[in-house]
Structure formats: structure tokens, C-alpha cells
Amino acid sequence: MKEVQVKKIPREKLNFWEETYLLPIFQGMSLTLKHLLKNISNTEQMPVLDYPLEKKTMPPGYRGKHRLTQRDDGTVKCVACMMCATVCPALCIHIEAAEHENPAIEKFPQVFDIDLLRCVYCGYCVEACPCDAIRMDSGVYTIFASKREDFVVHKEQLLNMQAQYPETARPKQGMPPLPNP
């Protein structure tokens, strides 16, 4: 074992007043009282939220509930390449692909389901997507439903989610040009 710089933890002897425990009571009480007064006089800085009434705003980049992005005409941007379903460590994405009427797009997801009870919110699907179709920038961190089936969100629900910070969302890139009809 190497010689390293060590620091011994001291074991100090208590003096008479500390032995009686009377002095530490007052020292401790003065400290807690100081905290109490500080909190009462300035309630703003207390790290507490009235949760259901007041919700925390998540910073940009927070991995919240997923959403699917849209093309300019409102159709789904996803091309069903199955990258997100492959990379997902929790195997929570289920995609069924179908042929798109536009030959430049080729494929689109007929079914795009995410099981939110399986999802671990690691954000790998967002990293894996080669056409910026799935994002986790909705800022939604409360996920609730009354039935187990309702936690499986479908394509329409995912398309209707909004970005929390629309102005800072990544620019639209990687779209195949749509030929004019």
C-alpha cells in the first residue's frame, strides 16, 4: 500500500458543561431557532412547493414525457426505422411500419406505442433518432392514469404533446423534401 497523506479523526474529550448536556441543548436550540427565523422571515427561499397548486418548471434539456414531432403539414416525421425501439434498454417502444404514399418517405409508423410504465427515461431514443422525430422536451414529469392500459401512449397522443420551450427546440433538420403533388 502506498504512503498517503492521512487525516486522523480526533476523539475529543467533553468539558464539564458539555458533559451535563445543558449547554449543548441551548447551543442546538439557538441554531435551530436561527434556521426557523430565517425561514419564517423569507419564505421565498425555502425549497418547498405547494405541489399540486404550484409545479416545478423543468430546465431545458430535462427528460420528460416523450413527444413525436411533425412535419410542416402536420404528419408524423418518424420514418419507422426502428432505431429507438432497438436502442431502448427497457424495450418500451412498439412500432408497426406501413408504406407511405409519398415515395420519398417510403415508410411511416402505423402504430407507435410507448409503454410509460416500462420506460426508464434514459433519453436513448432521442439520441438514436436519425431524423429528429422523437423528443423528450415536453417538460412533463407527472404521469398518471387510472388503468394500466392507459399508460401505453399511442401515436396521436404523442403527436399532440407540446414542447416546453418551443423557441429553443432544435431546428427542423433532416426532412426529405416533399414533392409537389
Next chain:
Amino acid sequence: MQRINELHPVNQDFEPEFYQDLHTDLMFLNLGPSHPASHGTLRTLVALDGETIMSAVCEIGYLHRGFEKTAENRTYDQVIPYTDRLNYVSAIMNNVGFAKAVEALIGVEITPRCMGLRVIVSELMRIVDHLVCIGANLVDIGALTNFWYLFNKREQLYDILDKLTGARLTNSFTRIGGLARDTYPGFEDEVLHVLKEFEIAVLDVLKLVARNKIFLSRTQGVGIISQADALSYGFTGPCLRATGIPYDLRKEFPYYGYENYQFEVPVGEVGDTYDRIMVRFEEITQSIKIVRQALKVLPGGPINSDDKRVSLPPKDQTYVNIEGLINHFKHIYEGIKIPPGEFYDATEAANGELGFYIVSDGSGNPYRVRCRPPCFTIFSAYPDLIEGGLIADAIATLGSINIIAGELER
């Protein structure tokens, strides 16, 4: 279990002379598995004589999730979110440990900025882990106020992690060969601010407990383990250092430039609960020192290695360039290809040596991953630590050895 059976003959109900003296009747009690004082789902079957623990047996496995088997069916990058759930109090340290083992197996050099950032977040997580451990331990022995003082400051760090990693608890921050994302503007200032807050919290709590007679009599001389026993059980981390052995992987086998940072290794003398708590307090102070030094010398540059084998191509390449797109597809569909071989690599996590033993057969998935959790060896000594003591001491001891069930049972 055998020892319990020896102490408790099956047919004792038919032996009236056995009951002549009440003291000879042992009571059997389950501490846990679901009890607020047992940190996580830990079951301890104890034989009690009055309040004295005559014998104890531990049982684990209530939180077994099959991390090692699952890892065999995932690519190396996909294992990282699973490592979050090992020691969920300091998730990033597990990410770093696994990423470091895989990188060493491939032989990838990570960038200096990535090293610096990994040191910074690891040390911040070490502080948080110790804050949680000390806070919960003090609650166990009846000092609830300290818990709030420590947890309020932890909340401020979690706000930083929110912005930095995108999640509060299960961060999944590292990738093989780099990090998930770079820092945001203003990261340094916020970290320096929260370090100051940590110092205030530590001072506040020390003021309440360090010279408090009740705290000292509840912790000093409780749950003692000798140096020889600790070594033979395979202790690492603060629990080993509390017995007086200055063994720290950051000093013994320095990685990520730990040899360039000035810090001391705190050691105890006796190896009791008091030493373990105080070693953790001192480690918080030392970690604060390391983070300050690391922030000062944090270099610029990229965070991901430019090695095409491990890093995803940048998004602008993926979106417009066919080579980038194919690289991206191969990376995701087949995983990182690692040459056949086996490797053990360990980092100093908050609880001790966190090691990963990886066997690769040349495919994208690991053939076998074995995780060496620091808790596992420490918890095996728990019956020895508590036998002969009182139940209340057993609770105080359990808190001080910082058992995280997610890591213990994997």
C-alpha cells in the same frame, strides 16, 4: 440459520426446566425486510435476550432484479441506465465505473475535458451519498433536524443535475467514450455556490452533533470491527478507513488524474459507528476540495472521444451525410464491438470499491458482467457487528455502514 437452531431447540416447549429462569428464553424477531429503520429491503433475523442481540442472521435478495443477467442481453451502451439503479443515491458514480471498465477493455482514450467533468460529477455524487448516509443515520438515532439541513442542500445539487444531465435521480450521464452532454453556461458558478452551501450544512450539523453527549454515547464504541476482521471481510471505502487503514483507490491506483489533486484520506481509530460517520464528514470536506481544484483546471475541448468505434457521430453528420448515418445505424443496431477478452476495473465509489468484471466474446453484447458492489462484503459482516449489542445499536450500525439495497442485491 444453524446458529439460531442451536440456540433454539425445537422441542423446548416440552422441556419445562428450560423455562425456569425467564432469561434463558430467547425471543426471535425479524428486523425488516420492510421496516423504515432497515435501509431498503434487508431482513435480519435476531435472537434476543431482553434487548441484547445474542445472534443474528441476514438474508438478502428481496430487491434482486438480475442486473448481471440483463446486461448480457444488452449492448454496452444500453447497460448504463441499468447501472443507475445499482447505488441510486450516487447514480453517476456507477455510470463512471462501468464506462471506465468498458473503455479500459477497448483501450479508448477519453478526452481531458471528459475526465475533468467525470471527476467533478463523481465527487459531487460522493458528497450527496455521504449527506444521505449521514442524514439517515442521524435520523435512526433520533436526530431528525440534521436530516433536513443536509437534504435541503442536496436538493440544490439536484437542481444542477437536472440541468446538466436531464434527470434528477437516474442520470445516465456517461456514455462509452464520453458523456451524454456538455455543461451548460453558468455551471461552474452554480457548483461553486452549492459547494459553499454544503460547507454550511456540514458546519451546522457538526455544531449540533459533534459535542453532543447523546450522539457520542449512541455512536462511540458501537458496532466495532477490528482492522483484521475488516480486511478479511473485504471492506473497502469509508468503513475500512474508519478502522484506520488508509486504503483509497483514488490514491492507490489513481485514475482520471486524481494524482494531481491535493486531498487527504481521513482515517478513524476504533472502527465504530462514530468513526464511520466522522470519516464521511471529513470525506465531504475533501471532496469539496477536489471539486474546487478540478473546476479550476477543467480544460476545454470536446467531451466525446473521436474514436469512431465508440462514439456516435455528431448529429449534423447523421442528418445530412450518408457515412455518418451508416455509422449511426451500425452503432445502434450492433452495439460497440469489443475484442474478446476479460477485464476487471474498479473505481472508488462512495461506499467503497465498485468493480466491474467484463467478459467479452467479440460481439456487441457482453458475455458476462459481474458487478462487485461495495455493500455486499460490508453487509456480510453485519451480524458480527451487531451481536452482543442492543437492538437500538444495531439500527445505528446499519445506518453507518450505508447499505443500499439496489447495489447489494443487483
